[in-house]
Amino acid sequence: MKEQASRHTLELLRFYLRLDRIRLGIWLVALTFFTVIVPPAFLGLYESDQERQLMAETMENPAMTAMVGTGALDDYTIGAMTAHQMLLMTAVVAGVMIILLVTRHTRTDEEDGRTELIRALPVGRRAGVQAALLYTIITAVLLALFTGFGLYALQIDTLDFEGSLLYGAALGGTVLVFGGVTAAAAQLADTGRGTIGLSITVLLGAYVFRGVTDVTNETLSWLSPLGWVSKTDAYSSNAWLPILVMIAAALALAVAAGILQERRDLGGGLLPHRAGKANAASYLAHPAALVFRLQRTALITWGVGMFVLGVSYGSVLGDMEAFIEGNEMMAAVLDPTSDLSMTEQYLPMLIVVMSMMAAIPPIIAINRMRGEEQKGRLDPILARPVSRETVFGSYAGYAVLNMLLMLTVVGSGLFAAAAASMDDAFPFTMIWQAVLAYGAATALLLGLSLFLQGFFPRLLPLVWGYLLYSFVVVYLGSLFQFPEWVMNLSPFAHVPDYPVEEMAFLPILLLSGLALLLGGAGWAGFRKRDLEG
Amino acid sequence: MLKTEHITKTFGSFQALQDVSLEVNEGEIFGFIGPNGSGKSTTIRILLGVLQATSGRAEIFGKDVWKDAVEIHKHLAYVPGDVHLWPNLTGGEVIDLFARLRGHKKPVDKDKWLERFDLDPTKKCRTYSKGNRQKVALVSAFTSQADLFILDEPTSGLDPLMERVFQESIRELSREGKSVLLSSHILSEVEKLCDRVAIIREGAIIETGSLEELRHLTRTQLLVEAKQPVTGLEAWAHELEETDGGLRIQVDTEQLDEVVRHLAGFGITKLESAPPTLEDLFMHHYERRGGGAS
Ligand SMILES: Nc1ncnc2c1ncn2[C@@H]1O[C@H](COP(=O)(O)OP(=O)(O)OP(=O)(O)O)[C@@H](O)[C@H]1O
Ligand SMILES: [Mg+2]
Numbered sequence: 001m002k003e004q005a006s007r008h009t010l011e012l013l014r015f016y017l018r019l020d021r022i023r024l025g026i027w028l029v030a031l032t033f034f035t036v037i038v039p040p041a042f043l044g045l046y047e048s049d050q051e052r053q054l055m056a057e058t059m060e061n062p063a064m065t066a067m068v069g070t071g072a073l074d075d076y077t078i079g080a081m082t083a084h085q086m087l088l089m090t091a092v093v094a095g096v097m098i099i100l101l102v103t104r105h106t107r108t109d110e111e112d113g114r115t116e117l118i119r120a121l122p123v124g125r126r127a128g129v130q131a132a133l134l135y136t137i138i139t140a141v142l143l144a145l146f147t148g149f150g151l152y153a154l155q156i157d158t159l160d161f162e163g164s165l166l167y168g169a170a171l172g173g174t175v176l177v178f179g180g181v182t183a184a185a186a187q188l189a190d191t192g193r194g195t196i197g198l199s200i201t202v203l204l205g206a207y208v209f210r211g212v213t214d215v216t217n218e219t220l221s222w223l224s225p226l227g228w229v230s231k232t233d234a235y236s237s238n239a240w241l242p243i244l245v246m247i248a249a250a251l252a253l254a255v256a257a258g259i260l261q262e263r264r265d266l267g268g269g270l271l272p273h274r275a276g277k278a279n280a281a282s283y284l285a286h287p288a289a290l291v292f293r294l295q296r297t298a299l300i301t302w303g304v305g306m307f308v309l310g311v312s313y314g315s316v317l318g319d320m321e322a323f324i325e326g327n328e329m330m331a332a333v334l335d336p337t338s339d340l341s342m343t344e345q346y347l348p349m350l351i352v353v354m355s356m357m358a359a360i361p362p363i364i365a366i367n368r369m370r371g372e373e374q375k376g377r378l379d380p381i382l383a384r385p386v387s388r389e390t391v392f393g394s395y396a397g398y399a400v401l402n403m404l405l406m407l408t409v410v411g412s413g414l415f416a417a418a419a420a421s422m423d424d425a426f427p428f429t430m431i432w433q434a435v436l437a438y439g440a441a442t443a444l445l446l447g448l449s450l451f452l453q454g455f456f457p458r459l460l461p462l463v464w465g466y467l468l469y470s471f472v473v474v475y476l477g478s479l480f481q482f483p484e485w486v487m488n489l490s491p492f493a494h495v496p497d498y499p500v501e502e503m504a505f506l507p508i509l510l511l512s513g514l515a516l517l518l519g520g521a522g523w524a525g526f527r528k529r530d531l532e533g
Numbered sequence: 534m535l536k537t538e539h540i541t542k543t544f545g546s547f548q549a550l551q552d553v554s555l556e557v558n559e560g561e562i563f564g565f566i567g568p569n570g571s572g573k574s575t576t577i578r579i580l581l582g583v584l585q586a587t588s589g590r591a592e593i594f595g596k597d598v599w600k601d602a603v604e605i606h607k608h609l610a611y612v613p614g615d616v617h618l619w620p621n622l623t624g625g626e627v628i629d630l631f632a633r634l635r636g637h638k639k640p641v642d643k644d645k646w647l648e649r650f651d652l653d654p655t656k657k658c659r660t661y662s663k664g665n666r667q668k669v670a671l672v673s674a675f676t677s678q679a680d681l682f683i684l685d686e687p688t689s690g691l692d693p694l695m696e697r698v699f700q701e702s703i704r705e706l707s708r709e710g711k712s713v714l715l716s717s718h719i720l721s722e723v724e725k726l727c728d729r730v731a732i733i734r735e736g737a738i739i740e741t742g743s744l745e746e747l748r749h750l751t752r753t754q755l756l757v758e759a760k761q762p763v764t765g766l767e768a769w770a771h772e773l774e775e776t777d778g779g780l781r782i783q784v785d786t787e788q789l790d791e792v793v794r795h796l797a798g799f800g801i802t803k804l805e806s807a808p809p810t811l812e813d814l815f816m817h818h819y820e821r822r823g824g825g826a827s
Contacts, residue, residue: 004603008634015630019619112617117670120581120611120683121634122603266583268544 005262007124012131016105017138024139027097031171032146035090039082039156041480052076055479059084062319063346066211066312067353067475069229070218072236079158079235082151085479087170091229092207093468094143094171095178098136099199102182105132108192116266129183129261133254136179144172163235166243170232173246177225178203180253187260190268197301204305204357208312215319225249287386288394295365299402302361306406309357310413313350317343317414318421343422347434348497354410355438356471356492359445362403363463366449369395370457374532382531392526396450396519403442411435434498440511441470441491447515447522454522457532534559534681534712535580540589542575542736549575550736553589557681557714562707564727565716566815572736573716574614577685580714581611593681607636610674614686616666618658624669625654631673640676647672649698664690675702682706682713688722700726724811732818739818747814752783754807755792760800766792779803 017024046052056076059068071084106129109115115128148168151159178199185198206226213220213227221227228242292299321343369392372378382388411432419425449463470490477487487493494507535557542550550572557563567573578584579591582602591598593605618627625643632640640646647654652668661669667690674682682703688696696719703713703726717723723730724744731741740747752771757763758779766773769792770782784792789806796804809817 004601007603011634019621113613113615114617114619116578116581116583116613117611117616117618117631118634119583119602120606120609121631122606122636123634124603125582265585266578 005124005126006130007122007127009124009127009130009134012118012123012127013134013138016131016135020101020104020135024101027101028139028142028146031090031094031097031143032150035086035147035171036150036154038086039078039151039154039159042078042081043156045479045481046078046081052078052081055081061346062215062316062323063350065214066316067349069210069226070214070221071230072233075236077158077235078156079160079163082159083163083167083232083234083236085476087167087232087234088226088229089475090147091171091174091226092203094174095203095226096200098139098175098179099182099196099203101139102132102136102179103186103192103195103199105135106183106186107189107195110186110267111190111192119266125262126258129186129257132183133179133257136176136183136250140172140175140179143175144168147171158235160235162238166232166238166240167234169240169243170229170234170246173243173250174225174229176250177228177246177253180250180257181225183257184253184260187257187264197298201301201305204309208309212312212315215316286394287381287391288397290381291368291394291398295368295398295402298361298364299405302406303409306354306358306361306410307413309354310410310415311417312413313354314414314417314419315421316350317347317418320346321422321424343424344426344499347426347431348500350414351431351434352438352474352492352495352497353471354414355407355435355442356467356474358406358410358435358438359403359442359467361406362399362442362446363449363467365399365402366395366446366453367460370453370460370532373457378531388527389523392450392454392523396446396523399446399449400443403439403446404436407435407439407442408432430499433503437495437498437503437508438492440508440515441495443515444491444511444518447518450522451518451525452522454525455529457529534561535563535593535714537576537580537591538589540576540579540586540591542572542579542584543587548736550579550586553733553736553738555731555738555741557712559712560707560710561729562703562713562715562727564723564730565714565733566718566720566723566730566811567733571733573733574685575736576733577611577683577714577716580683581609582606608680610677610679610682612667612670612674612682612684612687614667614689615663616670618661618666618669620659621657623655623657624652624661624665624672627658627669628654628673628676632676635677637678640673641678643672643676646675649702650695662690664692664695667691668695671699675706680711682711682715684713685716686718687715688717688719696722720811720815730811732815734818740814744811748786748808752809752813752817753786753789754809754813755782755784756780756803756805756807757782757796757801758803759796760802763796763799765795769795 046055053076056073058064059071060073068085069088072080073084076084109118109128118128119125144165145168148165151167152161152164181202182195182199185202186195189195189198203226206224210221210224210227210230213224214230221231225246228245231239231242233239324343369378378391381391411434412428414435415426415428415431418431445463445467448466449460452460452462470492473482473487473490474492476482491511494511496502496504496507535555537553537555540550540553541548553572553576555563555565555576565573565576575584579586580593580598582598582605585599594608596605598605618624622630628640628643632638650668650672652665652672656665658666658669667687671687674684688699691699700722703715706713715723715727727744729741729743730747732739756776756779763780766780766782769784769788771785772781772783774781793804
């Protein structure tokens with residue numbers, strides 16, 4: 001019976017690996033590449049112990065801890081620096097990778113009916129899930145070995161063998177855990193999109209939770225899978241316990257996924273579905289309303305998520321205030337002549353990260369247009385007397401509204417939590433302006449998305465790469481002292497860091513104008529090109 | 534060969550199947566028809582062991598469809614109505630993959646079947662039309678050497694030429710002693726191919742039997758012309774319609790004998806009788822919905 005349920009697991013595994021050989025290869029090479037270029041860069045930039053220690057001291061504040069996690073700041077070697085600055089962020093990206101890959105081979109295949117074809121063959125009931133889990137393990141091991149040995153091969157003094165292996169193992173362990181999360185989510189949600197949504201929610205939730213607990217109570221961070229990553233303390237105390245915890249968690253998730261999978265019908269999910277309405281409301285006749293209706297759930301979920309993010313970061317500000325008051329060193333780093341409070345001077349850093357996160361839902365909204373197009377669902381809409389311009393415009397308009405809403409929500413969350421936790425709170429309008437200013441940068445990403453959707457729809461995923469690039473340069477910019485132009489390639493670099501800088505309207509207008517131009521061009525392109533299907 | 538006994542299936546509170554009993558014998562082509570949403574695909578997916586019946590028993594080759602799914606599938610081929618494949622693989626690759634998962638080294642007579650169905654195996658699945666994707670599944674089934682074929686609207690995307698190729702191929706299978714369960718909305722196809730038919734409505738089987746038997750249960754259409762005006766048919770006739778010079782009536786096939794005796798007294802000049810088509814049968818059952826027996 002057991003053998004029966006697993007029959008052809010390995011055959012399917014080989015099939016998945018073959019389907020993904022390029023995709024997986026690119027992920028692994030990219031992750032390894034970005035891991036191994038960092039320590040040599042640090043070595044060049046921070047040669048002396050003093051320089052590194054100075055860096056450690058600027059890192060030692062709640063806002064940074066919330067963002068990059070805890071680290072060995074008292075002995076900030078190149079190794080400790082790499083683990084502190086890079087490990088957590090790389091782990092998040094590795095988590096996204098495995099979520100996308102596992103969903104492809106589980107729920108998406110099932111949703112599209114490919115799993116049914118496979119299951120009608122003499123292939124065991126559990127073979128599909130097991131193959132996806134083995135695929136996760138292989139990915140995890142490869143990533144761990146590539147990054148671990150890659151770092152060790154740099155032959156930098158403080159990148160010792162054990163630390164490098166542990167660094168790799170922490171990434172591999174994250175892949176295991178989130179592979180397990182995705183396999184379980186694929187049993188609960190009944191669409192590929194739902195599976196990705198659920199798993200990413202867990203990932204971002206783990207990140208934000210860890211951010212708050214790292215600042216307030218580090219022990220609680222053990223509750224977050226991403227907390228385990230920082231707790232390995234690679235290149236310092238080298239703790240292997242978190243790796244064991246990751247393996248145990250992954251096993252538990254895998255078993256849960258297997259059990260859930262065997263209990264349920266093919267095609268079904270375990271989360272309940274409400275019966276929908278039989279008749280469409282009359283407002284659905286307009287494509288804009290349809291766009292809104294189809295994305296309503298996403299809008300609400302992201303809205304809640306953004307508010308939580310704002311609250312989480314806002315709550316850090318209270319700690320920040322207390323911290324700065326008791327730290328003379330900080331006072332020296334920050335501009336003492338400024339008439340802004342010290343906390344205000346840290347505000348832009350939090351706000352730029354939040355605004356980048358808030359860029360995700362509107363970009364997704366535009367990606368939905370391409371998704372609908374590929375599934376052939378735009379055809380029936382366009383077959384009615386609805387012009388392509390209207391459909392395109394509806395998606396674009398919706399994305400802009402979505403963006404403004406997300407920025408407002410994330411700003412409100414930040415304001416609310418800051419007001420509750422600080423003695424000397426910010427006025428709401430100040431936060432709101434600071435956040436909305438970044439709308440211009442997001443708008444540029446949206447304009448670019450529309451441009452690509454209009455002319456080169458297959459290149460649309462590049463926008464995600466651009467957002468990631470912007471994140472990396474902001475996140476690592478001060479650390480690496482990138483040349484100016486590298487920073488300036490990101491639209492987010494041009495938005496004034498209000499309230500530290502003066503609010504300048506010229507860059508905002510220029511960014512918005514460029515966004516409009518790109519979007520308009522895309523609109524024109526979409527009228528002319530063939531629809532995919 | 535294939536047997537279900539009193540299967541029921543509920544999705545939440547919705548009862549999709551109630552008390553479905555079917556039997557397909559060796560070498561038989563069995564048709565499975567019913568309106569949209571009546572439970573055909575659900576029954577088939579239970580037979581494939583991908584849905585679990587809420588109650589009842591289902592066996593194929595004498596084995597339980599849920600517990601022994603893997604064993605059963607070694608000798609079974611399935612073609613759905615809407616075939617989705619891996620966009621980046623070619624049709625040929627998919628056919629080979631399926632053969633390998635079946636435990637065969639290679640699909641048997643692949644080239645012959647590709648040619649018969651006029652399918653280009655070198656195209657990526659993303660570029661196939663609906664009909665061509667269906668052909669991939671059909672070729673995979675026909676090259677599988679299975680003993681039982683379960684086909685759920687297998688021709689819904691095929692053109693008339695391919696439809697004919699399909700029908701010929703199915704007849705060949707049955708000559709080789711293989712069994713086929715064919716669900717279809719193309720009633721002429723079922724009528725031409727099937728030895729026996731089951732009609733399902735709202736999750737319940739309402740009729741099973743050979744076409745002959747089913748016809749017996751329904752009406753025959755008569756066209757009558759006689760020297761004297763025909764009267765007194767109201768007791769038998771379901772639909773009475775005057776045509777120029779004659780009458781068109783429908784009578785229960787069981788009462789045909791009485792009707793013809795009655796008609797004999799009017800001096801018949803012309804009598805045509807047409808057996809009901811499967812379509813008539815289907816409509817007959819379908820229209821009973823809601824109104825009870827009519
Ligand atoms: N997973 C499910 N959850 C809830 N209801 C379902 C599910 N699958 C099928 N149903 C319902 O069960 C009923 C039977 O569906 P089924 O697909 O078997 O019909 P069908 O006879 O194949 O119809 P068609 O001719 O349109 O293919 C339908 O009313 C359908 O809505
Ligand atoms: Mg069906």
